[in-house]
Amino acid sequence: MAKRKRKERRQKQQAKAIQQGDLGALRAIVERNPEAGASALVTALQSAADPNESSFLQLAEQVIDSLRDKGRHDQVLRLVALFPSPSTPLRLARALSALAIGDDATASADASADARVHAFVAPLLAALHGTKIPRTPPKAPPSVRSILALSRAVAATTTGSSTPARTALRAVDAKWAPRLGKRELGLVLDLQAKRLPWYNVAPVVRTLLKSSLVRAHAPSRRAIAMELAPRFPELLLDMLLPELNLSPEDRAAVSLRASLADTALDSEQARVSRLIASAGAAAFPPEHRPVAHLFAGFATVRAEPKQAKACFDAAIAAGADLGEALRGRVLADTVLQNDREAAKTCLRLAKLLEREPDGAPLALLAAKTAATAAAFAQDLHAAREALTLARAIGERTGLLDAKRQAEFLIIESKGSHINKAGAFLEQAMALDPRNVEVWQARVDLARARGRAKEAEDLILQAGELQIDEGFVALARQVRAKRGERWEPEPGKATAGELAAELYHRIENNPDLDPNDDLLRCRAELSPTARVAFDMAYWATLSSFDHDDAAEGLLRAAWADPDLDDHARNAWVLLAADYGAPESVIPLLVERATKDPNDRILLLACGLMGIQDKSQVNHLIAQLAPFLSRSRLNEIRGAVYRSLHDRSAEDTLLQLLKPFFSVLQPHYSLKAVLDGEVPVPRVYGDEDEDEDSLLRDVLGTLGAPSDLLENASLEQLVEARKIVEAIATAQSKNKVGRLVERLRDVLEDPTNHRGSIPF
C-alpha cells in the first residue's frame, strides 16, 4: 500500500512539473521514454508562455526521430504544430511524416517555407504526384542526391519505364541505399516486369516481405496484393494472400480484384462483362441497357446458363442486336444440354443470318449447329430441316465442299436409326476419305453396334493413314493388345517410327551395331528426316544420361559435310540449350573462329546463359582471343538479357519446327528434350495401358467402371489431355475446373448423361 502511494505521489509531482514546464523533469522523461516524453512535451507546450524557447525546440528535436522510427507520425504532426516557428529539423520531420501518412498538403507547405526542407521534400512530392523531378543542384550532398535518385526511380517505375528506373536507382549513394529502400524498390521492379514468370513471383514477394520496411507498412503490402491480383490471381489467392497479412477489408478488395481477373476470360472486355454481370443491366441508363443485358448474359453463360438465358431474353425485349441475343441463347441452351431448344433457336439464327448480305457463311454454320443439336436430341425432322437449309446456302455460295458435305452426312447418320447410319457414313467416306470425323463416326457406330473387332480394324486403318495423333495412339494400343511387333523396313519406315523404336533399343545399351536395321533404314530417309532422326537419337541418348555417346553423336553430326545451314544452325542452338556445356563450348569456339559476327553464336550464348551463367563466362574466356571487345560485350549483353528475352528460344523452336513435324506422331522431340513423357513403342507394349492414369482418376472420383469402354475416341483423347493437365495443375481451383470439364467430356448423351457422380 505504501509503495503504491509513493508511486502515485511521484506521478502527481511529475504531472505538476510538466504542467509548469519544468525542463529538467521533461528532459528526464524524454531520455527515459521518448514517446512518453513527446506526450509530456505536448502538455507542457500547451501551457507554455513561449513555445519557441530553444530548450523546448531542442527537446522536441530529440524525440522526433524516435517517434518517426516507431511510426507515430500523427504524434509528430501534433507536436510540431505547437511550435509557432518550428526549426528546420522539426519542419523536415513534419513534412516527411506528413508524406508517410499521405498528408501531402502539409508536406508541401513545409517545403515552401524552408529551402532546406524543400531540397528533400520537393523531389519526393514530384515522384508521388507524377510531376517533373527537380534537377540535382551542383555540389549537393549524398543525401540530397540519393533522395533525388530515389524519386526519379519511383517516377520511372510509375510510368512503367524499368530501365530508367534501374539506372536512377544505381545513383543512390551506397551509404544511403539501405535507408532509402534501394533493394526493396529493385524487387518491386522485378515484380512489375511484364515477363515475370509465375514461378518467380512467390520468391520475389517473400524477399520483399522479409524487409522490415514492407512488413511494417500495410499500404505497401496491399499494393503488392493489388498488383498481383489481376496477373496471378490463383497464385495470390491460394498461396500468398495469408503471407501478406492484410486487414479483412483489404483481403476482400484483393479477392474481388483477383476473381474479376478470371484467367480463362482474361481480357478487358471479359473484366467489364463480369462487372456488368455483378451489377446487373439495371445499373445502366436505358440507352445502354440492351447491350448491358448482352454483356451480362455472355459473362454468366458458362457458370449460370439459366440466368444468362434470362439476360438474353431481356436483351431481345429491350431491342438489342437479335443476332447476338440468339447466339447467346444457343450457347446457354448448349451448356444446359437443352439440345432441342438449342436446335430451334439456332435454326432461327440461321434464317436471320441468311437474310443478311454478309451472313451466308455464318448462316451455313448456324444451320449446321442446329442440325447437330437436333441430331443429339434425336429430332430427325428438325435435323433434316436444318441440313436442307445448310446445303441450300452452301450450294448457292460455293461453300459446300467435300469436307462439309461429309460433315453433313455424319450429322445425318447421328440423327438416323443405327441401321441406316452406316449408309450415310459410306457416302461421307467416298467424299472425303481422310476426314478424321468420318473415321471417328465409323468407329463409334461399330462400337454402338457391339462390333468391337470391326471398330479396332477401323482404328488400325485410320492409324495407318496418319491423319490424326489420337488414332495413331489408339492403333498402337490395338496392335499391342493383339501382340503384333513392328519391323523396320528400309524406304518405308518413317523417321518418327525409327526414333521411337530406337528409344526402346538404346534404353539400356547406347551402342548400336553399325549394321543395325534402324541405321540401314536411316540411310533411306530424306536429308531433313535424317537430321530429325539424328536429333532424336541425340535427345534419347541424353535423356538416358549416355553422355559420352551423345557427345560423340553430336561431333559426328556437326562434321557431316552434307548438313545445310538451316540444320547446322538448329543443331548449334539445340546443343547450346540442352547439351552438356563442356561438349558444346569447343564447337562454339570453332564456329567463332570461322565467323566472329555469327548471329547464331550470340543466340547460343544466350541459351547457355539461361542454363548456367558460369559456363558462359568460361566460354567467353575461350572466345576472347578470337573476338573483339565490343563483340564480347555483345555476347555478355545477350547472356544478361537471356532470362527476359525469349528471342533465342523462339529462334530455336522456329528452326526445329520442320524436324519436330517429321518425327510426329510417333516421337515428340520436344517432350523427350524436356524429359516429359516416355516414348511409346510404334506398335505399343503388350502391358501398356495408356489410360491407367485416367482410370485411376475416374476411380477416385467414383465414376462408373465401364465409363471408358463406352467412350468415343474423341472423348478419350480429350479426357487424356484433361487428366494430364490435372496432374500438373497448380491450384485446387484449377483442379476443380478440370474435373468439371472431365465430367462434361465423358458424359454421353445417349448413355451416361447425368449419371457421373463427380
Next chain:
Amino acid sequence: MPLLITEPFRRARDVLQVAADADAKAIRRAYRKAVASNPPDRDADKFREIRSAYEFLSDPMPRAEQLLMHLMPHASPPPLPDSLQQSEDAHIERELLRAIVGKISVRALLEELETP
C-alpha cells in the same frame, strides 16, 4: 441495321471493295488490284490489312466459326457508371516511397546538409 456479327465481313469487303455476293475469282481479282495500288514496300500496314481481308474472304469458314462461338458479345461494352469504375491502380513504388520517408532519420539528413 446489319447484325453486329456480320460486321467483320462487311469491313473486309470494304477493304477489297467487292460486293457481298462476290465469288472466289472476283475476290482474287480485287485482291490483286488492291495490292497493285498498295504495294507492301509503300505502306506495310495497308498491305497487311488487304492481305488479312483477302485471307478472311477467300476462306471465311474458320473465322465464321470463331465469330459464332465467341463467348463475348460482338459489341463495344457500354460505358461503366461511376459506381462500377475500378480505377484503383496498384502503385507499389509510391506506397513503398511513403514507407521509406516515414523511416528516414531527419538528423542524418540534415547532418550532411550542414557538413561543408
